[in-house]
Amino acid sequence: MRAAFSDTLVRLAKADPNVLLLTGDHGYALFDDFRRECPKQYINAGIAEQNMVGMAAGLARAGFRPFVYGLAAFIPVRVVEQIKLDVAHDQLPVIFIGDGAGFVYSHLGTSHQSTEDIACTRAIPNLAIYSPADRFEVTACMDKAYQSKSSVYLRMGKSDRGDVHSALPELKAGSFLEVKSGKFSNIAFFATGSLVSTAIDIAVATYPDATVWSAPFIKPLDSQQVTAICKQSKGNDSLPPPLYFIKTFFSQC
Amino acid sequence: MIFQNKAFDTKVLRKTVLDMAFAGSTVHIGCAFSIIELLAVLYRNHLRYPDNDPQALDRDYFILSKGHGVMAQYACIRELGWLKDEAFTGYFADGSDLKGLSDSRVPGLEVTSGSLGHGFSVGVGMAMGVKLRGTDQKTYALVGDGEINEGPIWEGALFAAHHELKNFMVIVDENGFQAMGSTQEVLELGSIQAKFESFGFEAITIDGHNEEAIDNAIKQLWASASVSPKALIAKTVKGKGVPFMENNNMWHYTRLDSETYAQALSAVSESEQ
Numbered sequence: 001m002r003a004a005f006s007d008t009l010v011r012l013a014k015a016d017p018n019v020l021l022l023t024g025d026h027g028y029a030l031f032d033d034f035r036r037e038c039p040k041q042y043i044n045a046g047i048a049e050q051n052m053v054g055m056a057a058g059l060a061r062a063g064f065r066p067f068v069y070g071l072a073a074f075i076p077v078r079v080v081e082q083i084k085l086d087v088a089h090d091q092l093p094v095i096f097i098g099d100g101a102g103f104v105y106s107h108l109g110t111s112h113q114s115t116e117d118i119a120c121t122r123a124i125p126n127l128a129i130y131s132p133a134d135r136f137e138v139t140a141c142m143d144k145a146y147q148s149k150s151s152v153y154l155r156m157g158k159s160d161r162g163d164v165h166s167a168l169p170e171l172k173a174g175s176f177l178e179v180k181s182g183k184f185s186n187i188a189f190f191a192t193g194s195l196v197s198t199a200i201d202i203a204v205a206t207y208p209d210a211t212v213w214s215a216p217f218i219k220p221l222d223s224q225q226v227t228a229i230c231k232q233s234k235g236n237d238s239l240p241p242p243l244y245f246i247k248t249f250f251s252q253c
Numbered sequence: 254m255i256f257q258n259k260a261f262d263t264k265v266l267r268k269t270v271l272d273m274a275f276a277g278s279t280v281h282i283g284c285a286f287s288i289i290e291l292l293a294v295l296y297r298n299h300l301r302y303p304d305n306d307p308q309a310l311d312r313d314y315f316i317l318s319k320g321h322g323v324m325a326q327y328a329c330i331r332e333l334g335w336l337k338d339e340a341f342t343g344y345f346a347d348g349s350d351l352k353g354l355s356d357s358r359v360p361g362l363e364v365t366s367g368s369l370g371h372g373f374s375v376g377v378g379m380a381m382g383v384k385l386r387g388t389d390q391k392t393y394a395l396v397g398d399g400e401i402n403e404g405p406i407w408e409g410a411l412f413a414a415h416h417e418l419k420n421f422m423v424i425v426d427e428n429g430f431q432a433m434g435s436t437q438e439v440l441e442l443g444s445i446q447a448k449f450e451s452f453g454f455e456a457i458t459i460d461g462h463n464e465e466a467i468d469n470a471i472k473q474l475w476a477s478a479s480v481s482p483k484a485l486i487a488k489t490v491k492g493k494g495v496p497f498m499e500n501n502n503m504w505h506y507t508r509l510d511s512e513t514y515a516q517a518l519s520a521v522s523e524s525e526q
Contacts, residue, residue: 090365
């Protein structure tokens, strides 16, 4: 996943000299290729996330396309107000990368865990939230974010649990992607980020006929598609109705 | 035309502020009055807006980081003709575009501020962008002395010096007050000039109501051969121009009534330039 991230970033930066990478002194080894290929587009802003996000807003206003990288506990959670006021208020084209979102850094303890990032960012107007599941979705989401010329928070689960796609998926803003088809459509799983592959594992082990959907977008969400999937998935005697899962999905996001 | 060739008469600017504050029954008059001379000199002599266009790509950037003083900037924008008169007479009315704190959707306002400590960093980013582009645009960020309590100011100061952003200038409105009292009472700042110098800035302290001194200091800082970012520390008086408002922090919050409005107007018109 991180290799796909690095490759895509290098490709975008080589094609567009206005692409800049800002990091808050994070990303050991991750940016070796970027620093070698695009040294003038790399800015280590130091351990100073608030200033880094404000600067990204200034750089975007001056015509640049900043990618702002940090661990999800810091980008976006530490800098929610800078994202809201300096960037999303005017829908500036700044892309925030929150690495290690969720419990990925579980063993490092509370400071590096990030279970609040989606809740914090969903409330910010004009800010889209992307949540790729594997290396293919990372690449597709990065391209989509760049093309959107708008404010995006892209959360990376980081932990590579294997591919859920076999090729680059075509993304439509807000849409879910079917990553495991079901023979019957009584049960549907929704998952996002690193847990998509886990959802497939659980489905295979417990309800092999179930459909599994990946949510590469948290915001916007195609509510009509959600409703349509729910209507098809009527549950069975041993399971609560599918609305339970939908509610669980949204509350856990 | 690059320079505005407008008078930016400080009496007129203060009168505009009073008219707006009375029309909208708004606060923050003292915060606007301390920066009138600074803005007059900047707009008159330094800020370059090619074709008088606040969106010109090669303009200089002026960021009012202390958004509480925005009425002073509105008064200058009025001189520049970037907004219709109705925007001023309808200030703070329902549907008004002009808010009590600066909003980037207003022509000429580069950032949305009022939450303090934001504009400085945005300005550092703009100055970094200018350096990467290699143009000669200048970036100014005007901050309050209370505002520099905020941590991101010092994060940005480190960055600006490290990256030798010589075309970046912070202007500190040192009026000695913040919302709840004097800066000395709330959080002692010590020497602001020494602080910025220790962060690698080239700094000058001047009387922030002496237009000639302001103008000379800005010219002197830009004329420097140093690659350091610049700091202009302006010693000012909160509420300057109306004796009963001067150094009276009540005028951070107090609204004008008919009587105080008339008294303030006559004080401004009788004051020395």
